[in-house]
Amino acid sequence: MKFLVFGRNGQLATEIQRRAGAHELDVRGSGDADFSDPGACAAIVAATDADAVINASAYTAVDKAESDEDAAYLVNAATPARLAEAAAAKGIPFVHVSTDYVFDGSGDQPFAPDHPTAPLGAYGRTKLAGEDGIRAAGGTHAIFRTSWVVSSHGNNFVKTMLRLGAERDRLTIVADQIGGPTPAAALADICLAAAEQLAADPSKSGTYHVSGGPDVSWADFAREIFAQAGITCEVADIPSSDYPTPAKRPLNSRMDNSATEAAFGLARPDWKAGLAGILEDLAAEQA
Secondary structure, eight states, X not given: OEEEEEOSSSHHHHHHHHHOTTOEEEEEOTTTOOTTOHHHHXXXXXXXXXXXXXXXXXXXXXXXXXXXXXXXXXXXXXXXXXXXXXXXXXXXXXXXXXXXXXXXXXXXXXXXXXXXXXXXXXXXXXXXHHHHHHHHHOSSEEEEEEOSEEOSSSSOHHHHHHHHHHHOSEEEEEOSOEEOOEEHHHHHHHXXXXXXXXXXXXXXXXXXXXXXXXXXXXXXXXXXXXXXXXXXXXXXXXXXGXXXXXXXXXXXXXXXXXXHHHHHOOOOOBHHHHHHXXXXXXXXXXX
């Protein structure tokens, strides 16, 4: 199959390109797909001969979005909606990645896909608007909400911890935010598999969750990173209130992955195994 992929250098797009296997990819980055121009991006879909579209592009600067919501809205909402409309017009599936930030982070139970949404900030609002636009387009689609994406590429928590852990003897890490770290490689596999399955069975359209298991705090995630990397660095737990940010983070980012498993036969990713793979990639890059 041939997939049109939006996003070239981000964590997810990089892994899609690494893991596409026999699939043919038409990958569009910011140089040839300006997400601040919804019409131009929709025209790319209208002209494609691909069998499905995967959107791996997003405005992910959570704190910056608080003062730049219009720009975030274009990238996270307006353009994905137009892409979905163009895909629907061609009768091809549209796969899109959203976020746990569409929820308010209350309680301590995993959020199901049909749980009421209530974003805490601009980033979550724009991602939720994107979801709404995709569903309104009326075509075959899968929206995968995910959380805490990590890989050996770009900037993410794993790479930050490896750098800081090597420099310091002790770090203070937030311990009251709980969620599922998600290896970008596993998320890429799910997006590719879902695109293929949707082409064969449009009835699988819907909103799903993909997050790594088991759920963990940022502090305990850091401890596992240091343990697997062989880094001696003490982690001290702190509350979110000790680390203020422009955008409020959800305390509960647990997500129920069972609908994804039931629809697509894809198990919840094991983030500890994914972390081991990330560390292997980084070691190979340094060798």
